[in-house]
Amino acid sequence: MYPPVSPIVFQIGPFSLHWYGLTMTLAIFMGTYIAGRYITRHGRDGSAVWDMLMWVLIPAIIGARLYYVFIQSPRGPGGLNEYLAHPIEILQVWRGGIHIYGAFIFGGIALILFLRYRKLPLLPYLDGVGLGLLVGQAIGRIGNFINQELYGPPTTLPWGLRIDADHRLAPYNDMTKYPDSVRFHPLFLYELLWDAIGFALILWISRRFSKHLKEGDVFLLFLIWSPLGRFFIEFLRTDSWFFPGTPFNPVHIITAIMVIGASTILFLRHRGPSISQMRNVPEKPPASEDETLVEDEKSEDTENVNSTTSNASVNTSQNSVLGLEN
Secondary structure (H helix, E strand, C coil), X not given: CCCCCCCEEEEECCEEEEHHHHHHHHHHHHHHHHHHHHHHHCCCCCCHHHHHHHHHHHHHHHHHHHHHHHHHCCCCCCCHHHHHHCHHHHHCHHHCCCCHHHHHHHHHHHHHHHXXXXXXXXHHHHHHHXXXXXXXXXXXXXXXXXXXCCCCCEECCCCCEECCHHHCCCCCCCCXXXXXXXXXXXXXXXXXXXXXXXXXXXXXXXHHCCXXXXXXXXXXXXXXXXXXXXXXXXXXXXXXXXXXXXXXXXXXXXXXXXXXXXXXXXXXXXXXXXXXXXXXXXXXXXXXXXHHHHHHXXXXXXXXXXXXXXXXXXXXXXXXXXXXXX
């Protein structure tokens, strides 16, 4: 597997158009379109999503880039040290290197501020955004493919990815030990497929079980599905900073919190009545003194009726016996 095109679409003087920028643009607009359609389908103002985009886009890009540079990039000459030595490279987003969780943090804050400003309900819009993000993430991975990034360790699998020497990170840039014939795990493809399957599955659930879902459930499903796949893919990342002596990096912590938190909230929203709630069913209040007297009188009357009936039965029996004797 190898990118069929150059990373640059065309170049005129100092200006160049990159495939990475085109795929990111397509991802943003397709994700926004999907979110708007979902929100409109559920009786809300879907056009507000396009206004929301203007609020969210810039903060999300800034957050995604800063997260990658200062948290995700490897420690060393080709990573954080390179950015610190040449800060201007932090602004060169078109060269690749953004992280979705940085976009979540900064973009999420901007989204909440927008909804509060417009007095729009949070949960239904989060549902639409969750579906749109899955589509956007899947499309965006095509840009990683063209840029020859987001790959894993060497593999002999038939779908292995060929990486040119100038796109390799240490230790795989040692062409003697890892010659041009070595292929690498296409992590971009794994995440693309995971996000595409997640979009189709959650969309189906949202329609098949629409009567049982609450507002916000679709977003919770997104927070379970997307980070779950990312948690396992991160073990194969070659461009991440890992905690020393462990196979874990900061993304593992973030994704674990997201999956466990969203799963817990979803469970609590749909569980049946708890034992404590069943015990709290109001009991019949104790009877007042007047009600007690009435009940006692009824009881005495019942006893008198029973006694009279019993005496009558005895007299009848005696008369029957006397009749037989006669």
